[in-house]
Amino acid sequence: MRITGNTLTRRGFGAILAAGLLATGLTACANSDTGDNAGGTAGDDKIVLGFSQVGAESGWRTANTTSVKEAATEAGIELKFDDAQQKQENQIRAIRNFIQQKVDVIAFSPVVESGWDTVLKEAKDAQIPVILTDRAVDSADKTLYKTFLGSDFVKEGRLSAEWLIEETKSATGPVNIVELQGTTGSAPANDRKKGFAEAIAANPNLKIIASQSGDFTRAGGKAVMEQFLKANPKIDVLFAHNDDMGLGALEAITAAGKVPGKDIKIITIDAVKDGMQALADGKFNFIAECSPLLGPQLMDLAKKVHAGEEVPARIETEETTFTQQTAKEALPTRKY
Numbered sequence: 001m002r003i004t005g006n007t008l009t010r011r012g013f014g015a016i017l018a019a020g021l022l023a024t025g026l027t028a029c030a031n032s033d034t035g036d037n038a039g040g041t042a043g044d045d046k047i048v049l050g051f052s053q054v055g056a057e058s059g060w061r062t063a064n065t066t067s068v069k070e071a072a073t074e075a076g077i078e079l080k081f082d083d084a085q086q087k088q089e090n091q092i093r094a095i096r097n098f099i100q101q102k103v104d105v106i107a108f109s110p111v112v113e114s115g116w117d118t119v120l121k122e123a124k125d126a127q128i129p130v131i132l133t134d135r136a137v138d139s140a141d142k143t144l145y146k147t148f149l150g151s152d153f154v155k156e157g158r159l160s161a162e163w164l165i166e167e168t169k170s171a172t173g174p175v176n177i178v179e180l181q182g183t184t185g186s187a188p189a190n191d192r193k194k195g196f197a198e199a200i201a202a203n204p205n206l207k208i209i210a211s212q213s214g215d216f217t218r219a220g221g222k223a224v225m226e227q228f229l230k231a232n233p234k235i236d237v238l239f240a241h242n243d244d245m246g247l248g249a250l251e252a253i254t255a256a257g258k259v260p261g262k263d264i265k266i267i268t269i270d271a272v273k274d275g276m277q278a279l280a281d282g283k284f285n286f287i288a289e290c291s292p293l294l295g296p297q298l299m300d301l302a303k304k305v306h307a308g309e310e311v312p313a314r315i316e317t318e319e320t321t322f323t324q325q326t327a328k329e330a331l332p333t334r335k336y
């Protein structure tokens with residue numbers, strides 16, 4: 001009885017069937033196939049969205065979780081939220097649970113890029129549309145998900161490098177850069193590294209002398225920066241893949257007797273409040289924004305894919321960049 005492809009989903013069809021039955025005076029439970037956790041009780045036409053979040057590793061992630069939860073309430077969508085604690089196996093388990101519960105739509109922010117095909121195929125077989133939010137997967141089969149909503153991470157890396165190229169254009173000797181990468185294997189770590197490296201490639205004086213993962217956390221940023229400082233007497237620039245690692249690194253730099261923002265220039269990505277404060281205070285030098293406020297667009301997409309509407313395969317988040325001066329101006333009205 002199901003209409004497949006880009007037409008109606010199972011619950012969309014169920015809702016129409018229920019309306020038809022009611023119209024003819026029948027009070028049968030049209031959604032009885034949905035199970036206890038799928039969309040509430042019979043007659044309740046709320047969309048049920050299963051959302052698997054990466055974890056709570058950064059200020060960005062916390063803001064993203066708040067955005068998703070608030071937007072779900074606002075949109076009248078029932079949200080089943082799962083925190084994967086930065087583990088792929090937890091995300092796979094959560095997605096399988098959502099499938100078992102027969103949710104209407106699944107959304108997730110994949111902790112790493114690879115290894116999703118099997119579980120995405122299971123969702124497809126169960127005819128549950130999947131939305132990728134924030135991070136992409138590297139699956140060759142693009143029919144395994146409906147759309148990908150999120151930032152252009154390569155561009156964020158490139159914008160960071162372009163600021164540095166301009167900043168160091170009159171440098172006469174080598175400029176030594178250390179890089180704090182995000183979670184190994186994640187799309188933002190892979191892409192930001194790529195965008196930055198490609199953009200500095202034509203400038204032989206800009207050299208990445210050390211590059212390691214700090215797992216997108218403050219603790220990770222601090223610990224890895226301590227090692228960098230011990231092993232490298234001359235560090236001119238830190239490129240951190242997010243604000244939190246940059247903030248952790250600040251502690252290590254200060255403890256080593258150096259002045260962040262002056263002795264070591266600091267470039268980060270995200271532009272969460274604490275990062276923006278560090279930038280306004282002159283401790284960071286440049287931030288490429290990565291917006292976590294994806295909730296409203298995600299809910300809109302969930303409604304559309306549930307209704308069987310066509311949606312664009314890629315929806316890119318609008319973002320900007322900040323210098324110390326523009327951070328001061330933006331801080332008072334910053335939402336996250």
Ligand code: AHR
Binds near residue numbers: 057061188216244290
């Ligand atoms: O995927 C987005 C990245 O993940 C953010 O830059 C980072 O802070 C987060 O943990």
